[in-house]
Amino acid sequence: MTTTVWIILASAVLTYLSRIGGHLVLSRFDRIHPRVEASLNAVPAAVLTTLVAPAAYHGGPAEIAAMIVAAIVGWHSGLMTMFVIGAAVLIAGRNLL
């Protein structure tokens, strides 16, 4: 099997463990320490930010413009609208600038 398939299978097992694990493990505790819960709550925003920030930092004018427009649109509307408008700005910028 290729490395890619191994990565996929390992990710699948870990994802399944996260979906069954909360029920099997977390439900046995009456309460979670507030600081642990606060840091768990921070995980998605913290991880996803690390995939945005360096890409934006290294982006050219088209990429920066797409990010700024997407952020403004995203503040007022849903993910889909923001994504479509951000992609449109990016494609326009790359082909026109």
Add this chain to the structure above:
Amino acid sequence: MSFSQEFARGMRKSPPVVLSSAPFGLLFGALAVDNGFTVGEAVLMSAAVYAGASQMVGLDLFGQKVAPWLIALSIFAVNFRHVLYSAAVGRRVPHWAPAQRAFGFFFLVDPQYAEAERKAENGENVTFAWFMGMATPIYLFWVAEAWIGASFGSLIPNTYALGLDFLLPIYFLGLVMSFRLRPLWLPIVLTSAVASIVAYETIGSPWHVTVGAIAGMALAAFMPVNGNGNGEDAA
């Protein structure tokens, strides 16, 4: 109510989810091929992992030639929120058989969790038939979209002009913003952003993910705890 009636009631919850996730299911397939996956690998990932945002994260890191274990760990980190979903939904389904829980919880994606919680809060019984009725179409479409996206993605001639390589950061920005109602969101995002850029420039990829994530989590852990942290997410 019979199994098939309950299943049909669950199915009626699926069209909005199928429609709104379809572009991303197709995009995943196209980007997977763009990042070096085969069509079969793209389909396998959608079928086996079945978690949109984390699949995109995996692709992004795969394209950057990150160490395999770190890709799997990053996918796990993005999916870690499911631990909380599973603990919550687990309390709603004490009447399910253990095998039904082991099977059903595989399909516990964000909208599935949200609808199950809503149903339970309305005082209705979350039956296994209803749960699988909602899950089945969403899952089948998701896997089919990976196949369609990957098949057509390999036909795109100039992926740079279409911005394919930069669509993921825009998508991730949208996901980051969907958590903006959570406590300490802006300080966490700014901390992780600065830490990940500094790590990217100094130690280099892929450590910017680990360093940036730990910085944001540490900030959240050490700030004064206020509120219950159960704010509803925007997306």
